[in-house]
Amino acid sequence: MTLKAYVAELLRTHDFFFYPEGGRSYSGEIKRPKTGLIHAALHAEHPHLVVLPTAIAYDLVLEDHVLARQQVKRSQRRFSRELAEMVRYAVGYRSRAFVTFGTAIPIAGIDPDSRRAVLDLSHTVMHAIGRAVKVLPTAVVAAAMRPSITRRELEYRADALIDTLGTSGANLGVNDGAHAVNGALDALVARGILVVNRGRVRVRNRNVLRYYARSLDHLLASSSRRSR
Secondary structure (H helix, E strand, C coil): CCCHHHHHHHHCCCCCCCCCCCCCCCCCCCCCCCCCHHHHHCCCCCCCCCCCCCCEEEECCCCCHHHHHHHCCHHHCHHHHHHHHHHHHCCCCCCEEEEEEECEEEEECHHHHCCHHHHHHHHHHHHHHHHHHHHHHHHHHHHHHCEEEHHHHHHHHHHHHHHHHHHCCCCEECCCCCHHHHHHHHHHHHCEEEEEEECCEEEEHHHHHHHHHHHHHHHHHHHHHHCC
């Protein structure tokens, strides 16, 4: 009751920004939505309330090594140990952040007392967020990689992946395979995720590489369903 009252009062004069997943992803994949705050917002009975899907994507995530090793929250270590490791990987850390806004979703007429209606709305919001995620070079290269591959082969595989994503209407932030490799390879090598040796690109940290690759899983799954 306190949460509903707080959200209702907030929505009288302010926008309400929150993360529907309820926390960070330990695997790199988009998580299932939690319905508590959406449920509270519906109970506010605001006459013109809409949900604005917002997606945030990063070239590199500062805590990638910490998250990739843990994968699930129940294996989380003490914050002091996490912080120490993040500081280690913060040396020379640089990244870009891309914020994409989707089409506003009106919620007038949705019954806040219907569990199914609230859950359907939550999944609609997460689907819209997933579609808005900017596809960046690091994610493309991570998904296109093999344990050992030449740069040319990597560019070819990245090209094919970008074509697949483009066909499904993904929010592309990369033009082609060469663009992806040029934009991601040095950063992933500097991060200790890949290594270049004797003309071949090799995986150095498989778990972190998978963390970035999984950020495209929802788009590739959607593309696979469309092609059937």
